[in-house]
Amino acid sequence: MPLLQHQPKSILVTGGAGFIGSNFLHQIVPTFSDASIVNIDKLTYAGNLLSLQNIENAPNYQFVHGDICDSNLLKRLFEEHQFTTVIHFAAESHVDRSIHIPLEFIQSNVAGTASLLEVAKDAWMSESSCRETYRFLHVSTDEVFGALGAEGKFTTDSPYAPRSPYAASKASADHFVRAYAETYGLPVIISNCSNNYGPYQFPEKLIPLAIVRALEMEPIPVYSKGENVRDWLHVHDHCDALQCILSYGECGETYLVGGFGELSNLDLLKLLCNMIDEQLQRPIHTSQSLITFVQDRPGHDFRYAIDPSKLTTELGWSARYTLHEGLNATVQWYLSHQSWLKAVMDQSYRDYLKSQYVSL
Numbered sequence: 019m020p021l022l023q024h025q026p027k028s029i030l031v032t033g034g035a036g037f038i039g040s041n042f043l044h045q046i047v048p049t050f051s052d053a054s055i056v057n058i059d060k061l062t063y064a065g066n067l068l069s070l071q072n073i074e075n076a077p078n079y080q081f082v083h084g085d086i087c088d089s090n091l092l093k094r095l096f097e098e099h100q101f102t103t104v105i106h107f108a109a110e111s112h113v114d115r116s117i118h119i120p121l122e123f124i125q126s127n128v129a130g131t132a133s134l135l136e137v138a139k140d141a142w143m144s145e146s147s148c149r150e151t152y153r154f155l156h157v158s159t160d161e162v163f164g165a166l167g168a169e170g171k172f173t174t175d176s177p178y179a180p181r182s183p184y185a186a187s188k189a190s191a192d193h194f195v196r197a198y199a200e201t202y203g204l205p206v207i208i209s210n211c212s213n214n215y216g217p218y219q220f221p222e223k224l225i226p227l228a229i230v231r232a233l234e235m236e237p238i239p240v241y242s243k244g245e246n247v248r249d250w251l252h253v254h255d256h257c258d259a260l261q262c263i264l265s266y267g268e269c270g271e272t273y274l275v276g277g278f279g280e281l282s283n284l285d286l287l288k289l290l291c292n293m294i295d296e297q298l299q300r301p302i303h304t305s306q307s308l309i310t311f312v313q314d315r316p317g318h319d320f321r322y323a324i325d326p327s328k329l330t331t332e333l334g335w336s337a338r339y340t341l342h343e344g345l346n347a348t349v350q351w352y353l354s355h356q357s358w359l360k361a362v363m364d365q366s367y368r369d370y371l372k373s374q375y376v377s378l
Contacts, residue, residue, distance in 0.1 A: 026103040033108030035065035116184035127187035161185040165319035211275040216253035232305040242314040244284025247321040251277035252344035276324025279341035
């Protein structure tokens with residue numbers, strides 16, 4: 019393990035009521051018990067405080083309902099809490115929604131990131147020890163790199179080639195983060211991860227949606243022939259990687275996080291359906307029979323795959339979950355947390371889901 023680079027004292031987490039953010043907070047609130055932790059979240063449809071019930075009363079944790087585009091609110095929080103650390107998750111993340119409402123993604127992902135960077139810059143740059151004292155960790159996606167063919171993996175040298183409004187908004191945010199590092203010396207680190215899955219993921223994404231549809235014996239949609247390939251990463255492995263990057267990563271660097279979980283969407287759904295049937299004690303192939311092929315979405319990237327060797331070699335991180343282990347644990351979690359599923363899916367959004375395709 020390399021030398022410790024950063025010890026957080028006061029942490030701002032943006033978007034902590036969402037999927038990855040809530041899992042990360044479950045991990046760091048007890049781990050950094052001596053640090054004060056503030057979670058700011060706008061609480062859009064995919065953000066839910068039910069995902070944070072286990073830590074909501076922790077003495078070092080505080081929730082703030084707010085928008086990162088609100089610079090005045092951010093300034094007040096920085097002044098009150100004297101943050102040494104920002105972990106930036108807040109983003110609109112559903113590719114299908116970005117196709118229908120791209121301007122909302124620009125506002126949240128681009129303008130929101132720029133607003134946060136500007137406030138952090140004003141708060142931190144007056145100190146000569148900025149790079150030694152502070153960290154701004156920007157959590158991004160592999161979708162900024164566009165699509166791969168049948169071979170190869172994304173690396174930190176891969177060119178940016180976003181092909182959806184969501185990917186373009188995250189690529190723009192990445193560029194703003196780097197620009198603030200180069201122009202102002204802001205101590206930033208960027209991580210780009212592959213497709214996450216696991217507890218507390220809103221059921222518009224492929225895996226939790228498939229579980230919900232299988233439970234209700236409703237069609238499980240998959241685009242085209244289901245041949246598109248994703249590199250699946252359990253969210254707990256991702257959170258371990260982020261904590262490692264935050265503590266030991268070098269300012270100005272980019273780290274890629276992947277779980278060596280490549281699988282086509284169709285093969286993933288078949289595996290998932292078999293696990294669901296086994297855990298529900300249904301006849302085998304009951305859930306598989308629900309898989310329904312639907313028209314492909316515009317600009318659908320064929321394949322993503324991450325090379326995380328820099329993170330492994332330099333910082334010593336490696337994934338704990340195999341894809342099979344992680345999927346099995348995920349199915350168990352959703353089947354044992356059906357009250358959470360029902361609570362986060364009101365009827366209006368269930369109607370919306372039925373009219374839309376799943377993001378793959």
